[in-house]
Amino acid sequence: MSSFAELGNDLYSGRRSFDIVGKRKVWYITSAVLIVLSLVGLFGRGLNFGIEFSGGSEFRISAVDNLENYEDRASKALAEASPDAVASVTLVGNDTVRLQTGQLTNDIAEEARVDLADAFGVEASEVTSSFVGPSWGQTVTNKALQALVAFLVLVSIVLALYFRTWKMAAAAMVALLHDVVFTVGTYALLGIEVSPASMIGFLTILGYSIYDTIVVFDKVKENTDYAISSKRMTYAEGANLAVNQTLVRSINTSVVALLPVATIVVIGILFIGPGTLLDLAIALLIGIAIGTFSSIFIATPLLVHLRESEPEMKALAKGVAKREKSAPVVEQSNDSDDDDVDDDADAAAQGGNENTSATRESVAGRTVHPYAERGPRNQPKRTRRSRR
Numbered sequence: 001m002s003s004f005a006e007l008g009n010d011l012y013s014g015r016r017s018f019d020i021v022g023k024r025k026v027w028y029i030t031s032a033v034l035i036v037l038s039l040v041g042l043f044g045r046g047l048n049f050g051i052e053f054s055g056g057s058e059f060r061i062s063a064v065d066n067l068e069n070y071e072d073r074a075s076k077a078l079a080e081a082s083p084d085a086v087a088s089v090t091l092v093g094n095d096t097v098r099l100q101t102g103q104l105t106n107d108i109a110e111e112a113r114v115d116l117a118d119a120f121g122v123e124a125s126e127v128t129s130s131f132v133g134p135s136w137g138q139t140v141t142n143k144a145l146q147a148l149v150a151f152l153v154l155v156s157i158v159l160a161l162y163f164r165t166w167k168m169a170a171a172a173m174v175a176l177l178h179d180v181v182f183t184v185g186t187y188a189l190l191g192i193e194v195s196p197a198s199m200i201g202f203l204t205i206l207g208y209s210i211y212d213t214i215v216v217f218d219k220v221k222e223n224t225d226y227a228i229s230s231k232r233m234t235y236a237e238g239a240n241l242a243v244n245q246t247l248v249r250s251i252n253t254s255v256v257a258l259l260p261v262a263t264i265v266v267i268g269i270l271f272i273g274p275g276t277l278l279d280l281a282i283a284l285l286i287g288i289a290i291g292t293f294s295s296i297f298i299a300t301p302l303l304v305h306l307r308e309s310e311p312e313m314k315a316l317a318k319g320v321a322k323r324e325k326s327a328p329v330v331e332q333s334n335d336s337d338d339d340d341v342d343d344d345a346d347a348a349a350q351g352g353n354e355n356t357s358a359t360r361e362s363v364a365g366r367t368v369h370p371y372a373e374r375g376p377r378n379q380p381k382r383t384r385r386s387r388r
Contacts, residue, residue, distance in 0.1 A: 007248065011244040011245060011247055011248060012244070012245045012248075016244075017240065017241065017244050018243075018244055018247070019240065020240055020243045020244070020296065020297060020300070020301065021236050021239055021240040021243065021300060021301050021304050022236070022240065024297075024301030024302075024304070024305060027297040027298060027301055028298075028301075030297075031178060031294075031297075031298055034178075034182050034290075035178065035181060035182065035185075037185065037189065038181050038182050038184070038185020038186065038188070038189070039181075039185060040185075040189070041185045041186070041187075041188030041189035042181075042184065042185050042188045044188075045188050045189065045191065046188060047184070047187060047188050047194050048187070048188075048191050048192065048193050048194060049193070049194050050100075050193045050194060050195040050196075051100045051132050052132055052140065052195055052196055053138070053140070053141065053194065055102075055103055055132055055133050055135075056100060056101055056102045056103050056104075056131070056132065057100070057101055057102070057103060057104045057109055057112075057129060057130070057131050057132075058098065058099070058100045058101075058129070058130050058131075058132065059078075059098070059099040059100075059112065059113060059116055059127060059128070059129050060092070060096055060097070060098050060099075060127070060128050061074070061096065061097040061099070061116055061117070061120050061122060061126060061127050062095065062096050062122070062126045062127075062128075063095055063096075063122055063126050064095050064096065064097055064120050064121075064122060065095070065121070066120070066121065067091065067095075067097070070089065070091065070097050070120075071089040073119045073120065074087065074089045074097055074099045074116060074119065074120075075087050075089060076119065077112065077115040077116045077118070077119035078099060078101060078112050078115070078116070080111075080112075080115050081104075081108050081109075081111040081112035081115050082101070082104060082108050082112065085101045085102060085104065086101060086102065087099050087100065087101045088100045088101070090274045092272070092274060092275065093271070093272060094271070097120065098274065099116070103131065104131075109129050109131070110129075112129070113127045113128075113129050114127075140196050140199060141199070144199045144202070144203065147203060148180075148203065148206070151203070151206055152173060152176070155169075155172070155173070155176075155210055156169045156170075156173055157169075159172055159214070159217075163217060163221055165307075167303060167306040167307055168217055168221075168303055170306065171299050171300070171302040171303040171306060172210060172213045172214070172217065172299055174298070174299070174302055175209065175213055175294040175295060175298045175299040175302070176206060176209050176210055176213075176294075178290075178294050178298055179205055179206075179209045179287055179290050179291045179294050180202060180205065180206065180287075182286075182290045183202060183205060183283065183286045183287045183290060184202065186286050187283075187286075192282060193274070193279070195276070195279045196276075197275075197276040197277075197279035197280045197283075198279045198280070198282070198283050200280060200283075201279065201280045201281075201282070201283025201284050201287065202283055202287070204280075204283070204284060204287070205283065205284065205287030205288070205291060208257070208284075208287065208288055208291050209287070209291035209294065209295065212250055212253065212254075212291060212292060212295040213294070213295045213299045215246060215249070215250075215295075216242065216243060216246050216250070216295055216296070216299065216300055217299070217300070217303070219242035219245055219246050220238070220239045220242040220243070220300055220303065222242070223238035223239065223241050223242045223245075224238040224239060224242075226238065227316070228312070228316060231316060231319050231320065231323070232320070232323075233320060234313075234316055234317045234320050235304060235307055235308065235313045235316060235317070236304045236308065236317075237320075239300050239303065239304045240300075240304075242300070243296060243300050247296065250292055250295060250296055251292070253292075254288060254289070254291075254292040257288050258285065258288055258289065261281050261284045261285045261288065262285060264277060264278070264281040265278065265281045265282055265285055268281060
């Protein structure tokens with residue numbers, strides 16, 4: 001752990017650095033592959049909408065003692081009442097079987113409820129049936145889309161005003177959409193059921209992703225403002241330093257956020273079963289992980305890509321390059337340095353002041369004034385003032 005903390009200190013101070021901005025083509029290609037896979041899932045397999053969106057009937061069989069082959073037993077019991085019905089059977093908790101199917105009439109639903117009770121050896125009162133209409137799911141979808149659009153518009157305005165450039169807002173929005181598309185595409189590829197809780201998870205991802213991006217961008221703004229004013233580094237160098245300075249923080253924040261979410265996912269799959277908690281946790285698990293990636297490897301490199309074409313940034317880069325070429329190269333050699341130190345010591349011992357130049361250059365390359373070189377003991381004494 002101490003080595004990780006030391007790495008964080010080295011990255012913040014600049015002693016060590018990862019060329020994240022310079023290798024942005026690698027991250028662009030990686031991101032493009034992820035997006036293509038997501039789009040294949042979305043347009044190829046499509047999303048597996050839950051009963052709340054598609055509508056249908058749901059049965060829950062509680063207090064089941066024997067869960068052996070529960071999927072086949074539930075499907076056969078439903079087929080006796082409705083031969084054409086297609087069922088989705090899952091285990092909820094330790095003793096509850098959930099069966100979802102298309103819309104059934106009241107008579108068929110009642111018959112299926114009795115058949116399910118017989119198949120699992122429970123009382124008919126332990127089997128509950130409910131019907132969900134598709135209009136409710138459509139309402140939830142419309143509200144979620146409205147919330148998404150409002151969120152994106154407001155965040156874009158706030159970022160543009162806070163950072164005083166629309167390019168930062170644009171880079172943050174691209175990273176945000178990248179996270180949402182990948183998360184939804186993963187749901188499609190894996191066939192994970194999309195429920196209203198999943199929609200809430202998708203919207204929660206937006207908040208986390210934009211928060212992490214703003215933290216990185218705030219450091220980017222600080223470093224790049226210094227780079228522009230001092231002209232000691234390019235815009236890309238200042239941005240890359242900012243990403244390195246916030247790298248360990250982003251990783252730590254993501255790990256702390258992912259640990260409880262991953263625990264919920266594991267417990268939900270092994271013990272609790274499908275439900276609101278598991279649906280929300282899966283969305284957060286995927287979204288937080290990809291949000292950390294986009295904040296580090298997509299948002300800042302894209303921002304640099306957008307701003308490097310500005311005339312001011314081009315002039316800054318040329319000035320830094322010219323300054324680096326004209327900077328004197330100090331070649332340090334142990335033997336020569338020792339000789340210089342010995343010569344200076346001999347000259348001081350002889351009391352010689354042959355070197356009458358206004359300034360002299362020390363071994364470290366720093367200019368030292370002759371007065372400072374002589375030391376306080378060689379300074380002229382002040383005349384004491386007479387006391388009245």
